[in-house]
Amino acid sequence: MTSPATSPDIVSPTIYLQGIPHREFSEIMAHPGLLWHPYQDGGFWVVSRHADTKTVSKQPKLFSSAVGHTNLWDLEADALEARRSIIDTDAPDHTRLRRLVSKAFTPRNINLWENVTREIACELLDDFRHAGGGDWVSMVAAPLPIRVILSVLGVPVSDADYLVELSNYLVEGTTDQPSLAADAFGNTTDLHLLPFGSPASHALFEYGERLGAKRKSDPKDDVVTQLVMAEEDGNRLSAAEYRNLFHVLVFAGNETTRTAIAHGAMAFSEFPDQWKRLESDGAISAPAVEELLRWATPVLHMRRTATDDTELSGTPVARGDKVVMWYPAANRDPAVYDHPFDFDVRRETNLHFSFGGGGPHFCLGAFLARMEIRILLEEMLSRKLALRQVGAADRVASNFIHGILSVEMEVM
Amino acid sequence: MTDQMRLRVDAGLCIGVGQCELLEPKIFRVDDDTGTSTIVSAPILPSRRAEALVDQCPSGAIQIDPDVSPTPATPPDTD
Numbered sequence: 001m002t003s004p005a006t007s008p009d010i011v012s013p014t015i016y017l018q019g020i021p022h023r024e025f026s027e028i029m030a031h032p033g034l035l036w037h038p039y040q041d042g043g044f045w046v047v048s049r050h051a052d053t054k055t056v057s058k059q060p061k062l063f064s065s066a067v068g069h070t071n072l073w074d075l076e077a078d079a080l081e082a083r084r085s086i087i088d089t090d091a092p093d094h095t096r097l098r099r100l101v102s103k104a105f106t107p108r109n110i111n112l113w114e115n116v117t118r119e120i121a122c123e124l125l126d127d128f129r130h131a132g133g134g135d136w137v138s139m140v141a142a143p144l145p146i147r148v149i150l151s152v153l154g155v156p157v158s159d160a161d162y163l164v165e166l167s168n169y170l171v172e173g174t175t176d177q178p179s180l181a182a183d184a185f186g187n188t189t190d191l192h193l194l195p196f197g198s199p200a201s202h203a204l205f206e207y208g209e210r211l212g213a214k215r216k217s218d219p220k221d222d223v224v225t226q227l228v229m230a231e232e233d234g235n236r237l238s239a240a241e242y243r244n245l246f247h248v249l250v251f252a253g254n255e256t257t258r259t260a261i262a263h264g265a266m267a268f269s270e271f272p273d274q275w276k277r278l279e280s281d282g283a284i285s286a287p288a289v290e291e292l293l294r295w296a297t298p299v300l301h302m303r304r305t306a307t308d309d310t311e312l313s314g315t316p317v318a319r320g321d322k323v324v325m326w327y328p329a330a331n332r333d334p335a336v337y338d339h340p341f342d343f344d345v346r347r348e349t350n351l352h353f354s355f356g357g358g359g360p361h362f363c364l365g366a367f368l369a370r371m372e373i374r375i376l377l378e379e380m381l382s383r384k385l386a387l388r389q390v391g392a393a394d395r396v397a398s399n400f401i402h403g404i405l406s407v408e409m410e411v412m
Numbered sequence: 413m414t415d416q417m418r419l420r421v422d423a424g425l426c427i428g429v430g431q432c433e434l435l436e437p438k439i440f441r442v443d444d445d446t447g448t449s450t451i452v453s454a455p456i457l458p459s460r461r462a463e464a465l466v467d468q469c470p471s472g473a474i475q476i477d478p479d480v481s482p483t484p485a486t487p488p489d490t491d
Contacts, residue, residue, distance in 0.1 A: 058472070091425075094427075095424075095425070095427055095471075098427040098428065098447075099427060099428055099446075099447040099448065100447070102427055102428030102429065102430075102442070102447045103428060103442065103444050103447045105430075106428065106429070106430035106433065106442045107430045107433060107434045108430065108433065108442070109444075356470075358467075358468070358470055359470055359471075360425075360427055360470055360471045360472075361470075362429055362431075362470035366429075367430065367434075
């Protein structure tokens with residue numbers, strides 16, 4: 001067998017300091033079949049096209065999330081066990097975990113949080129305007145989603161700053177240069193057993209356990225109480241599963257939407273005509289929210305592992321091969337999108353994969369994120385708050401999170 | 413091709429995302445107790461909408477029911 005054609009480098013974290021390597025992704029997509037990307041001792045197939053991403057996502061038995069983990073590298077058996085979460089499980093474990101939390105995140109139940117979200121958005125935007133602008137991330141993009149997700153979960157909103165700090169360290173855990181000492185936050189657990197290899201995960205676990213213990217003795221009508229009650233039941237949720245689920249809900253529930261809101265502001269600054277379009281429409285339509293999500297693509301990839309020999313786009317994929325879906329590529333696939341590099345708030349039929357490729361791991365918080373973004377844009381519109389970016393954004397050197405650490409915006 | 417299709421929910425696969433309730437709220441409702449989708453009125457839709465729904469259900473729980481032929485046959489499209 002001839003060796004497969006090799007992909008250009010899309011994994012070196014520092015590449016992402018300049019933004020997504022779109023030129024490389026276009027090159028990869030234009031190549032017939034799949035390209036092989038060397039990585040550590042092995043490598044993975046680069047899944048870049050919209051259609052291939054969907055094929056992989058919609059066949060969770062053939063393309064497992066549980067084998068080896070969803071990272072580019074395989075976790076050791078003890079780490080897989082310790083870190084097992086809703087992200088890296090297959091049915092039936094995934095189904096059981098998902099159902100424990102799904103009802104809080106259905107469109108109907110998310111709508112109930114609209115007023116709370118609007119109140120938070122108004123406060124943050126008023127402060128931002130009175131300050132005459134500033135760092136959009138720390139002043140608006142970060143505080144909005146953390147306060148909303150904490151409200152939805154039943155976590156005290158007064159702890160938002162601490163949990164954002166932990167989230168920042170977790171994002172840093174996806175880069176080459178985490179700054180925390182191994183024993184930070186009193187951590188004694190071996191780092192490879194912690195999500196993102198970060199002591200901040202230990203702190204988030206501890207926080208979740210303390211809160212869980214409180215809810216056990218003094219139950220409330222909230223998600224955390226439902227989870228600890230499921231844990232009490234014995235066979236519905238183990239202690240480790242509770243820890244990891246709490247971790248995912250808090251981290252993914254704030255970091256990804258924060259990233260979307262940061263990129264959204266940058267996009268409207270780069271394409272001021274699109275903000276004018278919203279102003280002339282006088283309302284925030286669903287296509288505007290979806291386009292912002294497509295543009296932002298907060299999570300850059302997820303990996304699956306083939307459980308059988310198969311093929312994708314004509315390329316044979318062997319059992320045990322890693323296949324990695326790169327969502328920024330699929331979200332700009334010219335086979336699906338006209339003018340994919342235009343930010344167009346009136347774009348119709350926008351089936352982007354910023355919430356995943358449409359399989360069972362479809363983002364739990366998708367409707368929450370959409371609602372938060374819509375309300376934020378509505379309140380910006382009602383304040384005529386047009387933004388202009390000042391200088392370059394400070395980006396995260398990560399091939400996993402499309403993160404923005406800070407970006408200065410002035411009010412027009 | 414029939415222009416209407418009957419849908420069903422495979423409760424074993426459903427993970428309660430709510431995409432079905434969002435797209436077809438008259439037919440589907442995610443039950444707050446079980447966390448899975450339930451059918452609340454006749455699950456019959458024009459083919460195009462039925463297929464879009466099947467496509468957009470993340471878990472594959474919404475399926476075309478092949479055993480049940482839907483409403484009486486209608487004349488084929490001539491355009």
